[in-house]
Amino acid sequence: MRTRVFVLLAxxxxxxxxxxxxxxxxxxxxxxxxRQPIPAAPAPAVAQTAAPRAQVVPASHAQPDLTEPxxxxxxxxxxxxxxxxxxxxxxxxxxxxxxxxxxxxxATTYNxxxxxxxxxxxxxxxxxxxxxxxxxxxxxxxxxxxxxQGTAGEFQGGFIRQEIITAQKRRVSREKYLARAKAAExxxxxxxxxxVNDIRRQYWRAAGATxxxxxxxxxxKNAEDRLVTVEEMFNVGQSNTVQVRQARVTLQRxxxxxxxxxxxxxxxxxxxxxLVGVELxxxxxxxxxxxxxxxxxxxxxxxxxxxxSPEVREATAKLESDRITVERELRQPIPNVFVQAGPGYxxxxxxxxxxxxxxxxxxxxxxxxxxxxxxxADLSRQRAELCRIELRLKRDLSMHFKQYLTAQQHVESYRGxxxxxxxxxxxxxxxxxxxxxxxxxxxxxxxxxxxxRQAEYVHNLVTWRDSQTLIEGFLLTGGLDAxxxxxxxxxxxxxxxxx
Amino acid sequence: MQPGNTRREFLLLGGAAVAGAAGTTFAASDxxxxxxxxxxxxxxxxxxxxxEAPAEFGGFSRWKPTFGGPPTADHxxxxxxxxxxxxxxxxxxxxxxxxxxxxxxxxxxxxxFELRCTPVKREFLPGYPMDVWGFNDSMPGPxxxxxxxxxxxxxxxxxxxxxxxxxxxGLELPVSEDGVPGLTQNPIMPGKSYVYEFDLHQAGTxxxxxxxxxxxAFGMVGGFVIHxxxxxxxxxxxxFFLIFQNFHIAPNQTISDSMxxxxxxxxxNGRSGPFTTPLVVRHGExxxxxxxxxxxxxxxxxxxHGHTFWITGHEGARIPPSAWVPRNNTLVGVAQATxxxxxxxxxxxxxxxxxxxxxxxxxxxxxxxxxxxDDSDVSDYQNQxxxxxxxxxxxxxxxxxxxxxxxxxxxxxxxxxxxxxxxMHRREVQGMRKMWHMGVHGLMTVLRVLxxxxxxxxxxxxxxxxxxxxxxxxVKGDYAKDxxx
Ligand SMILES: [Cu+2]
Numbered sequence: 001m002r003t004r005v006f007v008l009l010a011x012x013x014x015x016x017x018x019x020x021x022x023x024x025x026x027x028x029x030x031x032x033x034x035r036q037p038i039p040a041a042p043a044p045a046v047a048q049t050a051a052p053r054a055q056v057v058p059a060s061h062a063q064p065d066l067t068e069p070x071x072x073x074x075x076x077x078x079x080x081x082x083x084x085x086x087x088x089x090x091x092x093x094x095x096x097x098x099x100x101x102x103x104x105x106x107a108t109t110y111n112x113x114x115x116x117x118x119x120x121x122x123x124x125x126x127x128x129x130x131x132x133x134x135x136x137x138x139x140x141x142x143x144x145x146x147x148x149q150g151t152a153g154e155f156q157g158g159f160i161r162q163e164i165i166t167a168q169k170r171r172v173s174r175e176k177y178l179a180r181a182k183a184a185e186x187x188x189x190x191x192x193x194x195x196v197n198d199i200r201r202q203y204w205r206a207a208g209a210t211x212x213x214x215x216x217x218x219x220x221k222n223a224e225d226r227l228v229t230v231e232e233m234f235n236v237g238q239s240n241t242v243q244v245r246q247a248r249v250t251l252q253r254x255x256x257x258x259x260x261x262x263x264x265x266x267x268x269x270x271x272x273x274x275l276v277g278v279e280l281x282x283x284x285x286x287x288x289x290x291x292x293x294x295x296x297x298x299x300x301x302x303x304x305x306x307x308x309s310p311e312v313r314e315a316t317a318k319l320e321s322d323r324i325t326v327e328r329e330l331r332q333p334i335p336n337v338f339v340q341a342g343p344g345y346x347x348x349x350x351x352x353x354x355x356x357x358x359x360x361x362x363x364x365x366x367x368x369x370x371x372x373x374x375x376x377a378d379l380s381r382q383r384a385e386l387c388r389i390e391l392r393l394k395r396d397l398s399m400h401f402k403q404y405l406t407a408q409q410h411v412e413s414y415r416g417x418x419x420x421x422x423x424x425x426x427x428x429x430x431x432x433x434x435x436x437x438x439x440x441x442x443x444x445x446x447x448x449x450x451x452x453r454q455a456e457y458v459h460n461l462v463t464w465r466d467s468q469t470l471i472e473g474f475l476l477t478g479g480l481d482a483x484x485x486x487x488x489x490x491x492x493x494x495x496x497x498x499x
Numbered sequence: 500m501q502p503g504n505t506r507r508e509f510l511l512l513g514g515a516a517v518a519g520a521a522g523t524t525f526a527a528s529d530x531x532x533x534x535x536x537x538x539x540x541x542x543x544x545x546x547x548x549x550x551e552a553p554a555e556f557g558g559f560s561r562w563k564p565t566f567g568g569p570p571t572a573d574h575x576x577x578x579x580x581x582x583x584x585x586x587x588x589x590x591x592x593x594x595x596x597x598x599x600x601x602x603x604x605x606x607x608x609x610x611x612f613e614l615r616c617t618p619v620k621r622e623f624l625p626g627y628p629m630d631v632w633g634f635n636d637s638m639p640g641p642x643x644x645x646x647x648x649x650x651x652x653x654x655x656x657x658x659x660x661x662x663x664x665x666x667x668x669g670l671e672l673p674v675s676e677d678g679v680p681g682l683t684q685n686p687i688m689p690g691k692s693y694v695y696e697f698d699l700h701q702a703g704t705x706x707x708x709x710x711x712x713x714x715x716a717f718g719m720v721g722g723f724v725i726h727x728x729x730x731x732x733x734x735x736x737x738x739f740f741l742i743f744q745n746f747h748i749a750p751n752q753t754i755s756d757s758m759x760x761x762x763x764x765x766x767x768n769g770r771s772g773p774f775t776t777p778l779v780v781r782h783g784e785x786x787x788x789x790x791x792x793x794x795x796x797x798x799x800x801x802x803x804h805g806h807t808f809w810i811t812g813h814e815g816a817r818i819p820p821s822a823w824v825p826r827n828n829t830l831v832g833v834a835q836a837t838x839x840x841x842x843x844x845x846x847x848x849x850x851x852x853x854x855x856x857x858x859x860x861x862x863x864x865x866x867x868x869x870x871x872x873d874d875s876d877v878s879d880y881q882n883q884x885x886x887x888x889x890x891x892x893x894x895x896x897x898x899x900x901x902x903x904x905x906x907x908x909x910x911x912x913x914x915x916x917x918x919x920x921x922x923m924h925r926r927e928v929q930g931m932r933k934m935w936h937m938g939v940h941g942l943m944t945v946l947r948v949l950x951x952x953x954x955x956x957x958x959x960x961x962x963x964x965x966x967x968x969x970x971x972x973x974v975k976g977d978y979a980k981d982x983x984x
Pocket of ligand 1: 799855858
């Protein structure tokens with residue numbers, strides 16, 4: 001299987017939405033210039049599944065200044081589009097049309113949700129940084145008992161006060177937010193799949209619709225021929241005015257079907273343009289719909305989805321974060337120690353003294369019991385959430401796998417039997433018409449049957465590609481929906497000092 | 500030799516020499532010669548002339564169109580005008596174009612025939628081998644010829660994958676030999692044989708066929724002629740047997756649909772026009788045609804051009820002359836036969852056909868589509884499967900479409916070069932007009948009445964005869980003047 005490395009986090013600086021600057025034309029091969037040169041990674045040997053798997057490789061982007069770098073799936077290998085050559089983008093934008101790979105490469109640059117996803121990772125990492133900081137000391141000047149014994153007071157001097165964070169609350173808080181950052185990174189990976197999946201699905205739709213337009217143009221010609229034939233038959237009494245009118249109705253309906261297919265094609269191209277974030281050329285599309293791809297099995301697909309899904313991994317990371325939250329909140333009642341000290345002058349004794357103060361806030365009434373309860377509740381909720389996500393994935397996968405399987409069975413059968421047979425039937429009718437044994441309406445029937453089966457084939461091809469894209473892409477869609485906030489509703493979150 | 504002399508010589512010579520010639524002409528068909536077996540009843544070439552044909556026929560001439568009336572006269576329209584071969588002879592053998600005859604052997608004084616019920620691939624037209632069933636690998640089966648008074652035995656082998664039985668249509672025989680499954684016998688199971696044996700006391704036109712209805716529709720029939728000891732008076736010089744059938748064979752199919760109610764392939768002796776072999780006779784001969792209809796459900800109004808024929812018999816028996824009917828078109832119903840007799844006084848190539856328009860060609864199809872469109876050809880469609888040609892929407896500007904009913908011209912089945920070679924290279928069609936086959940389709944054949952020299956040129960020589968030359972000599976040559984006198 002051909003693969004391609006898809007770099008999410010090494011994005012070029014963005015300038016917002018734009019047009020492809022005279023690049024995506026077949027003459028300039030400009031799509032290649034947008035693409036960052038990325039080496040192809042070898043396919044992992046996965047015995048039990050033919051589906052491509054995401055693979056974590058070392059991060060290559062600049063890390064925030066943290067003692068513990070966030071680890072995560074910063075670079076993922078996505079399944080390559082079927083039939084896309086390894087150097088697709090570099091050489092793909094040929095006159096035959098823009099390849100899927102070249103379009104995906106443009107999206108990595110221009111789809112804003114990928115930027116949002118990345119910035120959400122940065123934001124969460126910022127929280128982790130913030131949560132690990134020491135509180136600032138308090139500096140002050142103090143005068144006590146001014147006027148005592150007619151002096152300036154018992155104490156005139158400065159002080160410094162520092163809150164000592166006990167029980168390693170800072171470290172635990174930082175771990176908690178790093179866990180959330182990891183979740184955010186999986187969220188970003190999910191977003192990457194959402195974008196790529198949407199692009200592929202629209203690409204298949206656009207490619208299929210382009211083919212369907214050609215097929216429906218033939219259907220219109222068939223209906224025109226039927227009308228002419230019925231009119232010819234009318235002149236020899238073999239049809240009547242009703243049949244002529246009905247043939248006109250059929251022709252109009254066939255024309256409307258064609259227009260609908262053209263609208264569908266244009267809409268698919270426009271939607272694709274929106275997903276990529278640039279205006280794509282109208283005509284230049286490759287067509288990899290027919291390329292063969294290894295078949296998927298239910299067991300392997302399920303294992304792949306539950307084992308590798310960014311949503312599962314995100315939820316797992318959040319679970320870890322919630323576990324740390326409980327730990328953090330359990331430490332909260334352990335009082336911090338406020339230490340205050342400073343030199344001063346005692347004017348009543350006329351000597352230099354030092355003031356010192358240690359303060360604690362004993363957890364007598366507020367033992368943080370409410371927040372602890374909330375943290376436990378959040379942890380339990382997240383456990384259920386993980387389970388829910390897995391079950392939802394299984395449910396959704398069952399539907400998409402059914403569609404995949406049905407479409408794949410159709411595609412194979414149509415390729416091997418249905419289309420060749422329908423074509424042979426049409427050819428045989430033409431031949432016997434030539435021999436004066438067959439009637440023209442029968443020829444038109446066989447012709448129409450061939451076109452209908454061709455259209456069904458294309459529909460099945462698109463469904464097949466669509467469901468395979470979804471299955472290989474963890475069923476993720478929504479390439480223009482804002483990435484989810486890494487902090488789900490109901491979670492303990494922002495305080496002046498995040499914790 | 501002048502044509503006039505020829506005719507006079509014929510008259511003077513009487514029948515003997517001519518009868519011998521007539522007996523030998525049959526082998527001329529180069530497409531499907533009959534089985535080389537001793538015919539049941541061939542008079543030897545040197546058979547004694549019992550008595551000569553009368554020289555005078557009242558007002559009737561065997562050489563040109565004449566009335567010969569009044570209607571009560573013996574020779575009215577050639578009614579009782581004998582053939583050229585003389586009177587009192589044994590009958591001439593029957594000629595069955597494009598089909599074999601069934602051989603027999605004498606076993607203990609019984610004529611023993613063997614019939615095998617078999618699947619058959621029959622070439623209805625050159626290049627169109629059709630799947631039907633018949634006998635001895637032939638559809639229709641071979642002709643059985645026997646004589647009145649014979650005892651016959653038929654050993655029937657069932658080589659079909661299903662039971663069958665054999666019926667001897669019209670014969671007055673013991674009920675045990677009648678061949679109706681269940682009613683008179685157990686069916687003959689696949690791979691089994693059955694023996695029928697009976698005496699023939701009748702004379703006339705009969706046939707044999709399977710008594711399973713669908714097998715009948717699928718082709719299982721053959722002719723059966725019982726000759727009288729002495730030819731019926733007036734004797735004929737030529738005696739033909741034609742079996743008319745209908746089949747339904749869909750386009751892109753070779754297997755006949757015996758369940759059909761609509762028929763698109765029409766055969767005479769298993770061939771469709773123009774592949775049917777013409778009946779070639781000498782000018783002045785008295786001719787009999789035994790025409791049998793074995794179509795599943797349609798009757799045939801049979802029409803002969805250029806002559807008035809007398810109906811002298813039907814299946815089962817000859818009609819007494821007092822009941823003969825002169826016609827030029829007569830209806831032959833399903834499983835009926837009619838004996839036509841006429842004197843071939845009118846030289847030329849005469850169409851002999853069923854007059855039902857749907858039987859006058861195979862595969863009548865709607866004349867719509869590219870075949871009637873000026874700028875269109877089916878090849879364009881064959882060459883552009885993925886993106887078919889666009890039809891011209893303004894076809895109605897074709898002048899023909901201003902006339903309601905246009906087009907009525909029915910284009911015939913396409914005939915390739917190979918097909919035409921097979922049709923045009925038979926001796927029987929030599930010298931006919933170049934495009935003669937245009938008018939001969941379906942249930943049609945041609946009666947060729949040829950003056951003796953031309954008959955010999957066509958049938959008894961190896962000469963290549965240019966298309967149209969024989970016809971032109973008849974229409975424009977010496978004969979024309981002579982015959983019209
Ligand atoms: Cu007919």
